[in-house]
Amino acid sequence: MEQTSGSGLRSRMARPHLRPPTDDAVAVGYDVAMNRIAGYAREEIVQLVEENLWATWSNFGRAPGCSLHDEGDVLWFETPIPFHPYNTILRFQATQDVDRRIDEILRHLSTRGVPVLWIVHPTALPHDLMDRLRARHLAEFELAPGMARSLEDLPVAPPLPDGVEIREVRDDSDQGVLSEFAAWRWGVPEAYRPQLHDILTRFQIGRPDSNTRMWMAYKDGVPISKIGLYDGPGSAGIYAVATKPEARGLGIATILMVIAMRAAKEMGHRVVVLDSSPLAEKLYQRLGFVTVTTFRLFADGPAYL
Numbered sequence: 001m002e003q004t005s006g007s008g009l010r011s012r013m014a015r016p017h018l019r020p021p022t023d024d025a026v027a028v029g030y031d032v033a034m035n036r037i038a039g040y041a042r043e044e045i046v047q048l049v050e051e052n053l054w055a056t057w058s059n060f061g062r063a064p065g066c067s068l069h070d071e072g073d074v075l076w077f078e079t080p081i082p083f084h085p086y087n088t089i090l091r092f093q094a095t096q097d098v099d100r101r102i103d104e105i106l107r108h109l110s111t112r113g114v115p116v117l118w119i120v121h122p123t124a125l126p127h128d129l130m131d132r133l134r135a136r137h138l139a140e141f142e143l144a145p146g147m148a149r150s151l152e153d154l155p156v157a158p159p160l161p162d163g164v165e166i167r168e169v170r171d172d173s174d175q176g177v178l179s180e181f182a183a184w185r186w187g188v189p190e191a192y193r194p195q196l197h198d199i200l201t202r203f204q205i206g207r208p209d210s211n212t213r214m215w216m217a218y219k220d221g222v223p224i225s226k227i228g229l230y231d232g233p234g235s236a237g238i239y240a241v242a243t244k245p246e247a248r249g250l251g252i253a254t255i256l257m258v259i260a261m262r263a264a265k266e267m268g269h270r271v272v273v274l275d276s277s278p279l280a281e282k283l284y285q286r287l288g289f290v291t292v293t294t295f296r297l298f299a300d301g302p303a304y305l
Contacts, residue, residue: 046123047123050123053119059199073091073094081196083187085186088116089116089117091119098126115301120296121295122294142296147275147292149289151271217252217255224252231269235273236273
């Protein structure tokens with residue numbers, strides 16, 4: 001999950017990260033920072049970050065025309081949309097027939113002619129998985145910090161700027177606006193926007209029994225920013241933070257973050273998690289989030305979450 005201020009999917013990434021920091025670097029000062037998430041060991045928080053990501057993104061494979069492949073130790077989804085991140089390996093913890101299973105997934109996606117995004121998560125196996133992916137011409141394009149925050153002592157949201165209002169996504173009209181905004185954020189061409197709308201509909205946003213909530217910010221009636229909250233196993237997850245370039249500097253992302261965190265607390269959660277981009281990491285740290293681990297994104301072309 002990242003805060004986007006650019007103009008579409010492929011504008012940010014120009015080359016792979018050649019020397020990303022390791023989880024050992026993430027752990028520096030971690031014990032002190034974790035005092036803000038009392039009652040949890042680091043391994044427990046990392047597990048919450050992983051499990052929330054898996055649960056949230058699995059919904060992409062449950063929409064019409066999509067497929068979710070869950071073999072327990074391997075989890076991935078595919079959709080009709082031939083762009084990142086719509087065909088993604090979420091979990092890989094294989095210890096048997098590793099090369100065969102990697103090759104079968106890559107061969108299947110190659111046959112379909114869609115790009116692959118492979119998330120190397122903290123508990124991924126085997127331990128040389130990244131080397132095996134590089135040997136198959138996948139490159140590491142981004143390092144996504146996995147972050148968490150206690151839902152105690154939440155900040156107060158700053159006042160809304162003039163002309164700005166926040167609306168929760170509730171009905172079909174809201175869904176249509178959300179779909180168009182998501183299409184902008186991911187650079188999805190017009191021809192594939194109906195499929196994207198179907199995928200987002202799978203989350204049942206706005207229904208009382210849905211585990212997904214979304215909010216959008218409008219300035220003078222025009223959508224400028226959005227955020228999502230997923231009621232996951234053991235934690236709430238924040239996703240889909242994106243802001244239009246013309247709304248930069250208004251503090252909208254901070255306002256939306258506080259709204260989402262307060263909603264997570266009302267759900268009964270003690271911890272909220274997210275996966276960031278390197279550019280947005282400092283924003284979340286200012287809001288009290290702790291970087292607990294990293295996800296490494298391997299792909300056949302520029303990609304990010």
